[in-house]
Amino acid sequence: MCLKLVLNMAVATLRTEGTGPSFGATRQALLEAAADVFTRVGFRQATIREICQRAGANVAAINYHFGDKAGLYSEVLTTEGELAQRRFPAEAGVSKQASPEARLTAFIRSFLQRVLAEDLANRHGRMMAREMVEPTAALDRLVREVIQPQANLLATIVRALLPPGTDQTTARLCGLSIVGQILFYAHCRPVITRLEPRRAYDLVELDRLTSHITRFSLAALREFSRRPDSPALGVRRAASSRRAIRSKR
Amino acid sequence: MCLKLVLNMAVATLRTEGTGPSFGATRQALLEAAADVFTRVGFRQATIREICQRAGANVAAINYHFGDKAGLYSEVLTTEGELAQRRFPAEAGVSKQASPEARLTAFIRSFLQRVLAEDLANRHGRMMAREMVEPTAALDRLVREVIQPQANLLATIVRALLPPGTDQTTARLCGLSIVGQILFYAHCRPVITRLEPRRAYDLVELDRLTSHITRFSLAALREFSRRPDSPALGVRRAASSRRAIRSKR
DNA sequence: TGACAGTTCAAACATGTGTTTGAAACTCGT
DNA sequence: ACGAGTTTCAAACACATGTTTGAACTGTCA
Numbered sequence: 001m002c003l004k005l006v007l008n009m010a011v012a013t014l015r016t017e018g019t020g021p022s023f024g025a026t027r028q029a030l031l032e033a034a035a036d037v038f039t040r041v042g043f044r045q046a047t048i049r050e051i052c053q054r055a056g057a058n059v060a061a062i063n064y065h066f067g068d069k070a071g072l073y074s075e076v077l078t079t080e081g082e083l084a085q086r087r088f089p090a091e092a093g094v095s096k097q098a099s100p101e102a103r104l105t106a107f108i109r110s111f112l113q114r115v116l117a118e119d120l121a122n123r124h125g126r127m128m129a130r131e132m133v134e135p136t137a138a139l140d141r142l143v144r145e146v147i148q149p150q151a152n153l154l155a156t157i158v159r160a161l162l163p164p165g166t167d168q169t170t171a172r173l174c175g176l177s178i179v180g181q182i183l184f185y186a187h188c189r190p191v192i193t194r195l196e197p198r199r200a201y202d203l204v205e206l207d208r209l210t211s212h213i214t215r216f217s218l219a220a221l222r223e224f225s226r227r228p229d230s231p232a233l234g235v236r237r238a239a240s241s242r243r244a245i246r247s248k249r
Numbered sequence: 250m251c252l253k254l255v256l257n258m259a260v261a262t263l264r265t266e267g268t269g270p271s272f273g274a275t276r277q278a279l280l281e282a283a284a285d286v287f288t289r290v291g292f293r294q295a296t297i298r299e300i301c302q303r304a305g306a307n308v309a310a311i312n313y314h315f316g317d318k319a320g321l322y323s324e325v326l327t328t329e330g331e332l333a334q335r336r337f338p339a340e341a342g343v344s345k346q347a348s349p350e351a352r353l354t355a356f357i358r359s360f361l362q363r364v365l366a367e368d369l370a371n372r373h374g375r376m377m378a379r380e381m382v383e384p385t386a387a388l389d390r391l392v393r394e395v396i397q398p399q400a401n402l403l404a405t406i407v408r409a410l411l412p413p414g415t416d417q418t419t420a421r422l423c424g425l426s427i428v429g430q431i432l433f434y435a436h437c438r439p440v441i442t443r444l445e446p447r448r449a450y451d452l453v454e455l456d457r458l459t460s461h462i463t464r465f466s467l468a469a470l471r472e473f474s475r476r477p478d479s480p481a482l483g484v485r486r487a488a489s490s491r492r493a494i495r496s497k498r
Numbered sequence: 499t500g501a502c503a504g505t506t507c508a509a510a511c512a513t514g515t516g517t518t519t520g521a522a523a524c525t526c527g528t
Numbered sequence: 529a530c531g532a533g534t535t536t537c538a539a540a541c542a543c544a545t546g547t548t549t550g551a552a553c554t555g556t557c558a
Contacts, residue, residue: 296544
């Protein structure tokens, strides 16, 4: 923790669009390379040596421009976040006056896009997916700034699709059921590709998945509306399982 | 890669229940400690020094008894796998003659149990959950021996709940929708606890989740049966998104 | 007791990785 | 062209981690 370097970094950060020599080309190249490596292997597995090599920079460059590896990661995350926000607008162009069904469809499609596309424009989504599973210090901020708003949006859409009197827990769980279906394809990709090596996750498949998850979820919500408190077949909380889950080996 | 040590390991493995001094106590302690550490932090983050310290063994013990770190991991995985198979029987005690609804309920509850319980008896489930997201060389075997059979079981249950003529893709996607809802709670725990710090994942919550996911999924499948090829509101594959997903930065 | 195989141990080894250093190279205003 | 401020660089540092080594220890059997 050398004060001089910290100051260097602070200055370098301030003049991010300044007039310095070559307009911060190294800095920019580092951000670019880092985004690639971080999305591919995650924060911990990424090495600053690979990032610097890709950026054509010296290993000391990261510490000079960003303080340390975590600083670079944080910077990549916000940069890509701003980019993603412009690429994938929150409700994918569907207005708040649209029907709840249309809004849910838009939400699901947009979410799937962000999570599935292995595209340059989409590194943020894949970094987010990784943060959820293998969090770094950045997760707290991400939950506050990205995930919580999305959760709120989904909550209002779901509530609009359920009868007015629905209790909050049910509405919340329905939201999680929808999100779960989507994130499955982000998190379990290694398993899915092994189970079905042939299937490619291209645009056609994105459409298929959007269509299916929307249909599945809307169908469920409709039935929930129809019989608001059906006792959900097989709730029977078996005493046997209660035993099993507690037993020591 | 010293031949001598590899042979040592082979011998040590063979006599796993042998009559050696102290009946392989060190070996056993290593397996126990390793299972704890691997479930907590995963394969890569686990250090053999921590494992050995917990087991009260020397760092060289792992190489002596298991060849290397990966060998230990593989051994832990199979040991815990056998244990889990006895703890959580495949269909949770529901016979194949039971109604598809009952079988689905049992499947969901059993799956949730295996994935949620932070119990000694449950380390296998948590290691599996981790393998899906952050695979090691062991995943191929696990897909073959554990995941594929589960997927087949779920497939037959789902098909029984859908009309006979349903196309295979739809049935498959329904299965994935169910699995996705369940695994969400395994993979996104860091996010969930930040969104709702108060909620505890105890037995009551397990019952609630089982009940909800079952109800949600059965409702969806019922509606699917009712109108087999409803056009799923909002399939409209917007040209705009097609543009967005391809655009470079 | 003494040889022997199996096991444990402290220490060292080899490598990978984040970080720091001090000097050289570069840019730009004067 | 000069010099201050900025950036880059090769090298080294500090540390963590998987693995290996050779000696010491332990129990068994002759």
